Amino acid sequence: MSETQLVHDHFNLASFLIPEVALDDVPALWSLVRSRELINTFITLFRGGEEEVFIRLHVLREIGARADQPSWLPEELRRHFSYIDPIKLETVLGRLRGNGLMVYGEAGAYRFSDAGRNAVAAMAMLLRFEDHEDAELGFLTTQLAGMQATGTVTPEVLQHLLAKLNALAASFEDAIASGSEFRILEARSHLSSNVRWLEKGTTVLRGLLVEEEISPETSRIAHAIGLAQSRLARVDAAFQRALNKIESQRVTLGASGVSSSDAAAWLRGLDSRRIAALAEGALGAGPQTQFLAGGHELLDRAESALSEEVRQMEADSSLPSAEQAPENEVPPTEDLSLLVRLAERLVDIPASTPASKLVLGGGFGPASYRLSLLSLLGNEEAQAEGPVANLTQMPYDLLLEDYLVEVMEDEISHISAGNVVRRDTTTMESQS
Numbered sequence: 001m002s003e004t005q006l007v008h009d010h011f012n013l014a015s016f017l018i019p020e021v022a023l024d025d026v027p028a029l030w031s032l033v034r035s036r037e038l039i040n041t042f043i044t045l046f047r048g049g050e051e052e053v054f055i056r057l058h059v060l061r062e063i064g065a066r067a068d069q070p071s072w073l074p075e076e077l078r079r080h081f082s083y084i085d086p087i088k089l090e091t092v093l094g095r096l097r098g099n100g101l102m103v104y105g106e107a108g109a110y111r112f113s114d115a116g117r118n119a120v121a122a123m124a125m126l127l128r129f130e131d132h133e134d135a136e137l138g139f140l141t142t143q144l145a146g147m148q149a150t151g152t153v154t155p156e157v158l159q160h161l162l163a164k165l166n167a168l169a170a171s172f173e174d175a176i177a178s179g180s181e182f183r184i185l186e187a188r189s190h191l192s193s194n195v196r197w198l199e200k201g202t203t204v205l206r207g208l209l210v211e212e213e214i215s216p217e218t219s220r221i222a223h224a225i226g227l228a229q230s231r232l233a234r235v236d237a238a239f240q241r242a243l244n245k246i247e248s249q250r251v252t253l254g255a256s257g258v259s260s261s262d263a264a265a266w267l268r269g270l271d272s273r274r275i276a277a278l279a280e281g282a283l284g285a286g287p288q289t290q291f292l293a294g295g296h297e298l299l300d301r302a303e304s305a306l307s308e309e310v311r312q313m314e315a316d317s318s319l320p321s322a323e324q325a326p327e328n329e330v331p332p333t334e335d336l337s338l339l340v341r342l343a344e345r346l347v348d349i350p351a352s353t354p355a356s357k358l359v360l361g362g363g364f365g366p367a368s369y370r371l372s373l374l375s376l377l378g379n380e381e382a383q384a385e386g387p388v389a390n391l392t393q394m395p396y397d398l399l400l401e402d403y404l405v406e407v408m409e410d411e412i413s414h415i416s417a418g419n420v421v422r423r424d425t426t427t428m429e430s431q432s
Contacts (some may be wrong), residue, residue, distance in 0.1 A: 011036070037100070041115040044099035052092075055084070057123065059092055060101065064112060064120045071109040137164055141197045141204070148204050158221040161201065165228035172235045176242045181261055182268065184246075188239045191232070202229055336387050338362075342370055343391050346420070355398060355418045356407065364411040374398045374420060395423045 013023060013033065024030050032039065045060075046053050059081065063072060072080075081089050093110070096102045101116035112120070125139060140161045147153045168191075175187035205222050208214065214222075251260040267275065345358055359370045376388070378397045400418035407415050 038115055038118070040099065041101055041119045044095065044101055045119060055088070056092055056096065059084075059089075060096065060116065060120050061124070063102075063110070064117065064124075071105070071107070071111045073109050077110065137168070137194055137197050140164055141201045145200060145204050148208055153208060153218065155215070155217045155221055158218060158225060162221055162225050162228060165225060165232065169228060169231050169235065172232070172239075176238055179242070179246070181243065181246045182265070184239055184242050188236065191235060191239075198229055198232060201225070205229075338366055338369055339373060339387050339391060342373055343387070343394065346391075346394055346396055349396065349420060349422060352419050352421045355400070355420055356405065356415050358420060359415065360407070360410050360412065362410075367410065367412055367415075371415075377420070378423075396420050397423060 013029070017023070017026075023033060045056055062080065063077075066072070077093065078086065078089070084092075093102070096116070097104050097110070100113055101119065102110050103113050104110055125142065140157070144153065144157055144161055147157060172187050172191065175183040178184075205226055208222055209219065246261075252258070270278075342358065355371070355374060358374065359367045361367065361370075373388075373391060375398055376392045377394060379392050398418060398420055400416050403417055404414040405417045407413060
């Protein structure tokens with residue numbers, strides 16, 4: 001078939017190529033052109049509307065199912081397909097006959113052409129796989145087994161199988177990486193349903209690799225397929241490890257026995273309208289942002305982000321200028337006047353007094369400081385020195401109750417009820 005012939009019958013692939021390239025300069029494309037008659041068979045089958053394609057396939061499969069009498073008279077066809085509109089049936093038969101899938105013989109009977117029977121046989125092989133099986137993997141493995149049995153294995157067929165195995169391995173790894181229990185279970189089921197094709201492929205490869213007359217390219221791809229199959233054989237253990245990890249993190253809803261996985265599976269079984277109805281009123285109208293930081297932290301961050309002066313100060317990494325160190329400067333000392341006065345007030349307690357009387361005075365800050373000092377009374381393990389140690393060794397205890405008393409003065413609303421009690425020396429000695 002020359003380029004002149006291709007252009008003459010309106011098949012002008014040359015128009016898709018740049019002027020400097022001819023069809024036979026692209027071997028892969030030219031091999032398709034040489035198989036134009038076979039490809040036209042599939043074009044005839046699948047051109048047009050979806051309904052027309054289904055009727056053509058159905059008619060061809062029914063005609064091919066009669067092996068004892070492969071020829072069909074027109075009257076037999078009309079009786080067999082009596083459930084199809086007669087006019088549309090004639091249209092389908094005419095299209096199949098006109099495009100070379102069927103031949104109308106001199107005896108007035110229809111029969112398959114070679115191209116038509118090949119097309120139906122290829123479709124039958126694809127349609128034989130069960131729904132849960134991987135039709136592509138099964139078809140490629142079956143094709144490889146047949147070619148290996150007849151000694152016609154080509155690197156192209158092996159490349160298709162290798163690409164399929166690598167795609168499967170990548171999809172399984174993605175399922176594991178997702179951490180989704182449902183995706184992992186679905187991928188594991190997919191692997192289990194295709195174990196027989198993997199085992200069949202391994203058997204075919206072993207037989208292929210022991211052959212003496214095998215090209216280096218075929219051997220290289222076959223070894224790569226073996227590595228891909230070994231990789232898939234280890235995926236099941238990875239599935240189990242991922243499921244065990246999910247199991248350890250599963251949450252049970254109270255004592256109901258229902259787990260978070262059960263709830264997720266139930267939700268996955270609902271349609272979008274049902275889920276929307278369940279979510280109605282359960283979600284806020286807008287985002288509800290919660291900040292862990294307090295107001296002053298947010299203000300500091302905003303100041304550093306918005307103030308050009310602050311950004312320049314933060315970006316300045318130069319060292320400060322040298323200064324003369326101060327001499328004879330008295331180091332700062334802690335103000336313990338509140339502690340000293342509290343200790344003086346404790347000395348005047350005869351037996352017991354409410355803690356609130358000792359704590360109040362000067363506002364919230366001094367009051368909270370005095371209360372923290374009272375909590376140190378009787379703390380023999382306190383590692384303190386000086387005035388704090390003297391306070392802890394005073395013969396008093398702070399006894400607090402588990403309720404609050406109202407104050408409502410001196411910046412204090414309520415305070416824990418309790419008393420400061422002098423220890424009974426006599427009781428202490430008898431106990432010791």
